Amino acid sequence: MDALAHADRRPLKVLMLGWELPPAITGGLGVACEGLLRGIGALGGIGVDFLLPASPGIRGDYPAAVRIVELDGCEDPRVGARAQGAYIAYREKAARYAAATLRALPGLGDFDLIHAHDWLTFEAALAIKRATGRPLVVHVHSTEHDRAGEHRTNPVIAELERLGMQAADRIVAVSRYTGHGLVRNYGQSADRIDVVYNAGRSRQADPPPATTPADGCVCFIGRITEQKGPEAFVEAALRIRERVPDARFEMAGDGNLLPLMRSLVRALGLSEAFSFPGFIDREEVTRLLARSRVLVMPSLSEPFGLVALEAIEAGVPVVLSRNCGLAERVPSAICVDPDDIDAIADAAIGLLTDPARARARALAAAREAADLDWTRSAAALKQVYGVALDTATRQRIPLATC
Incomplete structure (x- = not known):
């Protein structure tokens, strides 16, 4: 029965x-x-x-x-x-x-x-x-x-x-x-x-925004802890700035590694390019994604990745850790080894310097994520x-x- x-x-x-x-x-x-x-x-x-x-x-x-x-x-x-x-x-x-x-x-x-x-x-x-x-x-x-x-x-x-x-x-x-x-x-x-x-937050009948802001940032959203790979994000930012000198970065979140990340940013001479808004609520996440050109999620382990899905829904191209569960449903997302700083930087640079490629990636990811x-x-x-x-x-x- x-x-x-x-x-x-x-x-x-x-x-x-x-x-x-x-x-x-x-x-x-x-x-x-x-x-x-x-x-x-x-x-x-x-x-x-x-x-x-x-x-x-x-x-x-x-x-x-x-x-x-x-x-x-x-x-x-x-x-x-x-x-x-x-x-x-x-x-x-x-x-x-x-x-x-x-x-x-x-x-x-x-x-x-x-x-x-x-x-x-x-x-x-x-x-x-x-x-x-x-x-x-x-x-x-x-x-x-x-x-x-x-x-x-x-x-x-x-x-x-x-x-x-x-x-x-x-x-x-x-x-x-x-x-x-x-x-x-x-x-x-x-x-x-x-x-x-x-x-995601909702099924979206409309496609994601047609463009990302030309002067937008590269963002990290999550707990600033060992799991989320914040140090890899900061080190990749240094390499990104070498090839995209006007790139800016926002690291949103709180956690035990936040003081260390602030110190690392200063030591690498990136203070003018970085901001740390702290923990942000869902409405603030929406506003941050609206001014973002790329979201990078270099987690050592990411069981799913809800923030990355929100970015995809907002039309933001993403660079994901290969240890991210969301990639199973969004195969067009760029996935990298979270320990490979050069791969993280190269993926972000490719999206920042080629808007047409970034747009194609964002649209493909949005189509794949629509079934979630x-x-x-x-x-x-x-x-x-x-x-x-x-x-x-x-x-x-x-x-x-x-």
Whole structure:
């Protein structure tokens, strides 16, 4: 019997565990969750309770099928006791989030399935699965191996990620690149992993802008951490300036390497050509892309690359790391080894000095990215839910005895 057959009688009810939603975001996770929620609402047949820490300013215009449940008690009352972003602070946040979800559970009503996004929710997901026996889907947008690299991986976070995946009835990865990492780094079986790609802000009926600004910048948008390759961007900028003397650069974002990048820019004599606007919100991202000639994403590991997709939608040609999941769906994008500074610089220079080539690349990428739509992502996710429910049902059926 089809595990989704009961959807003919009532919508499938999903308890979804997340960490953030726009406008209060720190990166792409909240943006992806928002897109999925809107896609689920457009698709129909699924109701979602989305649980996240209480946060000011969350917009209330989600589809009727989506209920946003803000949990109190997730923040540490000892504000300022630890440095923002420190591992211990986030680990304690995850524990408080798990406790808050269990307190909220009795008032939420029945649900069919648990869907947890990234490691900060996995402790809660494991506790809810133990308490209710409901099947679990874990959604991997990024892993500790992506964020920290092979030599700086926090073993406690990596183990929690592994436990969450091991307990899951299905695992969702945001790209094949991410799925391969789950097999390689976490020992997961490939046949338990489904790829559901992210999508852009909206399907665009019109083509991207016909031109990019002649005096525009080369931009980097993202966390300024080891994962995102900011040092490669700065070093490539030096080579770019040697051949395109009027090139300008913007590095938007915040992170532990920001002070070092400012120092490196000064040491290389690039201060007049560089600006550091800090963390920028989604509207500011739109404005930055509107004044950009090229976006460079030299990440050491980029599970998907939502900012690059936004650039493509805005008509900005992109230079991507070959370790970027988005490239699987946008094969015309220029991809380079993130450690090859000359290749990064040459790719950007080619786009800056040949507007016709840059325009052709931008149009081809936009055509390829047009199929990335949140409603389609939601439809793929609904299929994953069906498999998870089938898997859980089979596991509960006792074996026949002679």
